[in-house]
Amino acid sequence: MSRRAQGYATIVAPDAPMIERDTFTCCHCQRVVFVHALDGSKIADDDQGGFCLRCMKQICGPCADVGECRPFEKQLVEMERGITRAVERRRALEKIGGS
Amino acid sequence: MAKYAAKMQRTASTTASLGSINAAASAMRRVKIYDILLGSEAAPADNAFLHTIQRCTTAGTSTAITPQPLDPADAAAGTVAGQAHSAEPTYTANQILLDVAVNQKATFRWVAIPGGELVIPATASNGIGFQTPVASAVLLTGQVHFEEQ
Numbered sequence: 352m353s354r355r356a357q358g359y360a361t362i363v364a365p366d367a368p369m370i371e372r373d374t375f376t377c378c379h380c381q382r383v384v385f386v387h388a389l390d391g392s393k394i395a396d397d398d399q400g401g402f403c404l405r406c407m408k409q410i411c412g413p414c415a416d417v418g419e420c421r422p423f424e425k426q427l428v429e430m431e432r433g434i435t436r437a438v439e440r441r442r443a444l445e446k447i448g449g450s
Numbered sequence: 451m452a453k454y455a456a457k458m459q460r461t462a463s464t465t466a467s468l469g470s471i472n473a474a475a476s477a478m479r480r481v482k483i484y485d486i487l488l489g490s491e492a493a494p495a496d497n498a499f500l501h502t503i504q505r506c507t508t509a510g511t512s513t514a515i516t517p518q519p520l521d522p523a524d525a526a527a528g529t530v531a532g533q534a535h536s537a538e539p540t541y542t543a544n545q546i547l548l549d550v551a552v553n554q555k556a557t558f559r560w561v562a563i564p565g566g567e568l569v570i571p572a573t574a575s576n577g578i579g580f581q582t583p584v585a586s587a588v589l590l591t592g593q594v595h596f597e598e599q
Contacts, residue, residue: 357566364556365494376566383503383548383560383568413544423569427480430571 355409358383378408379421451597452524454517458592460534462490462499462585468592469533472509472577473570481529482567483578485595486548489557492588496553500584503548503568506539508575520595529570529598530577539579547578554588567597 356373360383363369373386377400384400398412405420414421458469473481488501512532519527547568552558562568570577580592 356563358560358562360550360558360560362550362552362556362558364553366553366555374560374562374566376562376568380545381547381568385550427569427571430573430576433573 356386360385375409377411377414377423378403378406379410379414379417379423381423382411382413384409384411451599452527453520453595453597454524454527454529455520456515456517456531456594456596458515458531458533458580458594460590461587462582462590463587464583464585465538467510467512467535467538468580468582468590469515469531469594470506470509470512470535470539470577470579471570471594471596472506472530472532472539472575473572474528474530475574477528478572478574479528480572480599481570481577481596482599483570483594483596484562484564484567485560485593487557487559487593488550488552488580488590490554490588490590492554492590494555495586495588496555497586497588498551498584499554499582499586499590500549500551501558502546502581502583504579504581505542505545505547506577506579507542508540509577510535510539510579511537517596527598529596530575531594535579539577541579541581551584554586572599 358374401415512535515531517527
């Protein structure tokens, strides 16, 4: 079990013992990564990823391979700002009679 | 910051999504998914399932679900939920958030602590879809709890 787990996953099946795993959410892309158990057992072949020294949070394997800090919160703001700008542009055009 | 529950159900298909949660087309709000439960109520059988949860930029065509507020005093959700897609959402490549392989007899549940949720931006029709790229044609149910910001 991880001290800084951000989630918890369980798999309950009638023919097998319940599987429980901590998870963390990549702070760059939000991928949910299952933390491998200390005994080496896995429920997914997840690369355990890395740690972003700017965000000071865990990141997934593919984001660690990219090697660039792109916090998800910043991506969210950019996505939302993009749509807000498009709405503002459209309203401005409507005001001046454009399309 | 109201919380809602949405239940999605369909006969599993490798080419059609179980369901999706999408931001509204207008008056969007950020959505945080914090609880996902996936399982099958069909007669127990040994079939392999792969559940893939992936970001999408459109909602596709689906049967509408009304998310239920966990607190009855809360207003109706603005977030759009759908199940049993006939036209797929537009999935974003390389933005798979959760991939888990389970037996048909197993039930999978994931719960996030505050700060670990899956966030849907307040951008029209952006959302998260639930797919089963490996499945047998049996009834599948997914239960999602989310919070509107």
